[in-house]
Amino acid sequence: MTEGSAPVERGAREQGEANGVTRRRNEREILAAAERVFARYGYRGASLQAIAEQAGLPKSNVLYYMGSKRGLYVRLLERMMERWNALLDDISVEDDPAEVLEAFIRSKMQLSRRHPEGSRLFAAEILGGAPFLQEYLRGELRDWVQARARVFEQWAERGLMDPVDPVWLIFLIWSATQHYADFEAQVLGITGRDELSDADVEEITTFLTRVILKGCGVRSRDAAPAR
Amino acid sequence: MTEGSAPVERGAREQGEANGVTRRRNEREILAAAERVFARYGYRGASLQAIAEQAGLPKSNVLYYMGSKRGLYVRLLERMMERWNALLDDISVEDDPAEVLEAFIRSKMQLSRRHPEGSRLFAAEILGGAPFLQEYLRGELRDWVQARARVFEQWAERGLMDPVDPVWLIFLIWSATQHYADFEAQVLGITGRDELSDADVEEITTFLTRVILKGCGVRSRDAAPAR
DNA sequence: TCACTTCTTGACCGTTCGGTCAGGATAATC
DNA sequence: GATTATCCTGACCGAACGGTCAAGAAGTGA
Numbered sequence: 479m480t481e482g483s484a485p486v487e488r489g490a491r492e493q494g495e496a497n498g499v500t501r502r503r504n505e506r507e508i509l510a511a512a513e514r515v516f517a518r519y520g521y522r523g524a525s526l527q528a529i530a531e532q533a534g535l536p537k538s539n540v541l542y543y544m545g546s547k548r549g550l551y552v553r554l555l556e557r558m559m560e561r562w563n564a565l566l567d568d569i570s571v572e573d574d575p576a577e578v579l580e581a582f583i584r585s586k587m588q589l590s591r592r593h594p595e596g597s598r599l600f601a602a603e604i605l606g607g608a609p610f611l612q613e614y615l616r617g618e619l620r621d622w623v624q625a626r627a628r629v630f631e632q633w634a635e636r637g638l639m640d641p642v643d644p645v646w647l648i649f650l651i652w653s654a655t656q657h658y659a660d661f662e663a664q665v666l667g668i669t670g671r672d673e674l675s676d677a678d679v680e681e682i683t684t685f686l687t688r689v690i691l692k693g694c695g696v697r698s699r700d701a702a703p704a705r
Numbered sequence: 706m707t708e709g710s711a712p713v714e715r716g717a718r719e720q721g722e723a724n725g726v727t728r729r730r731n732e733r734e735i736l737a738a739a740e741r742v743f744a745r746y747g748y749r750g751a752s753l754q755a756i757a758e759q760a761g762l763p764k765s766n767v768l769y770y771m772g773s774k775r776g777l778y779v780r781l782l783e784r785m786m787e788r789w790n791a792l793l794d795d796i797s798v799e800d801d802p803a804e805v806l807e808a809f810i811r812s813k814m815q816l817s818r819r820h821p822e823g824s825r826l827f828a829a830e831i832l833g834g835a836p837f838l839q840e841y842l843r844g845e846l847r848d849w850v851q852a853r854a855r856v857f858e859q860w861a862e863r864g865l866m867d868p869v870d871p872v873w874l875i876f877l878i879w880s881a882t883q884h885y886a887d888f889e890a891q892v893l894g895i896t897g898r899d900e901l902s903d904a905d906v907e908e909i910t911t912f913l914t915r916v917i918l919k920g921c922g923v924r925s926r927d928a929a930p931a932r
Numbered sequence: 933t934c935a936c937t938t939c940t941t942g943a944c945c946g947t948t949c950g951g952t953c954a955g956g957a958t959a960a961t962c
Numbered sequence: 963g964a965t966t967a968t969c970c971t972g973a974c975c976g977a978a979c980g981g982t983c984a985a986g987a988a989g990t991g992a
Binding site: 668681 | 748846876887913917
């Protein structure tokens with residue numbers, strides 16, 4: 479229970495182990511543990527002691543690698559923003575609205591699925607007033623949203639979809655997909671599942687795509703009545 | 706800055722002040738302050754000191770009224786569940802799907818709007834794995850969802866709406882409405898607003914109602930093309 | 933083998949945490 | 963006015979917090 483009682487016992491790393499392997503493994507372990515702990519307890523509620531225990535290292539070692547709690551947290555946020563940016567490719571008026579929106583919903587859903595802890599970390603940051611991300615929200619992300627919004631509007635002008643407010647539409651897609659990571663505990667409790675299977679996620683993705691595309695009157699090539 | 710330096714100075718309560726008025730006012734003040742602080746920092750991250758300062762009372766007084774941090778937190782959760790339950794009236798197959806769904810979206814949206822701190826408190830609790838609410842989720846709330854789900858299915862059988870999965874539909878409505886409380890910082894940052902006006906909220910409500918009802922193929926009496 | 937860098941960690945620091953408590957202030961009852 | 967019950971709060975407690983540091987262990991290149 480107390481700090482000294484756990485004998486640490488990192489399994490591998492008996493002897494030797496070439497150049498920087500230990501360092502990379504430890505860093506990876508610390509980042510993964512920290513993501514879990516920060517996601518669950520928020521920035522203030524998380525403790526370096528808890529992170530260190532999850533990573534199987536003494537607290538001092540975590541600080542040796544990461545410098546400070548704040549630095550560790552910022553590094554995690556930046557990693558999550560990179561993952562986010564990776565799926566934010568540009569679109570143009572020439573693209574097919576149905577394809578773009580479906581790809582949007584699907585990739586966002588997969589991000590929540592592949593990195594649930596990171597998603598929750600991000601959610602906790604926003605929930606607390608986004609003290610570290612305000613600049614990003616008001617700058618980079620805002621520009622990205624407005625660029626997309628303009629394309630949506632042009633699609634509407636061309637009669638490819640209903641003239642809905644594009645910003646509210648983006649928020650709708652974000653919230654609906656984010657929900658399955660952030661509110662996982664609620665989803666599992668209510669559905670009585672232990673976890674969401676790949677099949678469940680596929681079903682939800684299909685559901686969201688159908689409802690949202692139909693709801694916005696998106697004209698799709700392979701249009702078919704729902705189900 | 707330090708504990709002793711703030712001279713407390715609760716304005717009123719000079720002399721007398723009939724039976725229990727002070728008590729009620731202090732309790733209200735503490736609950737409001739605690740809701741803000743817990744919502745922002747989560748259960749672990751919140752400190753009684755911060756709550757006391759927000760309430761304009763010494764920390765000891767907060768503990769005098771509330772007994773413990775845990776008790777205070779549970780009480781806030783229960784208050785939020787009551788507000789939640791207040792808008793969960795029963796529905797039947799005989800009701801009009803369009804009316805029910807719109808009322809559902811609207812009341813949920815108003816709950817997020819009227820009690821943003823409570824909504825965020827709830828979100829933080831779920832985000833952290835719902836340690837205090839697991840029982841509620843797996844019991845009361847699950848039953849409520851399944852009862853509604855059955856009605857949705859019957860509507861679909863009668864051809865009043867598409868045969869979409871009713872549970873995913875409920876989650877969609879929850880997430881889309883909850884978003885405007887929980888991710889307020891993001892919404893404001895991206896839209897460049899200082900706050901959401903009543904008109905904004907009305908616009909969003911209309912948008913969500915239109916997209917979701919149309920997306921589920923709900924047959925409404927006063928059906929009109931979107932916008 | 934030896935010098936040198938990097939890694940590892942227990943001990944420790946000042947601060948803040950949730951919670952207790954004694955005892956003074958105030959209000960209610962007779 | 964005396965008695966009693968309730969309210970209020972500064973001082974204090976042990977534990978846990980983020981962070982520092984010195985000193986030893988382990989790896990590296992000559």
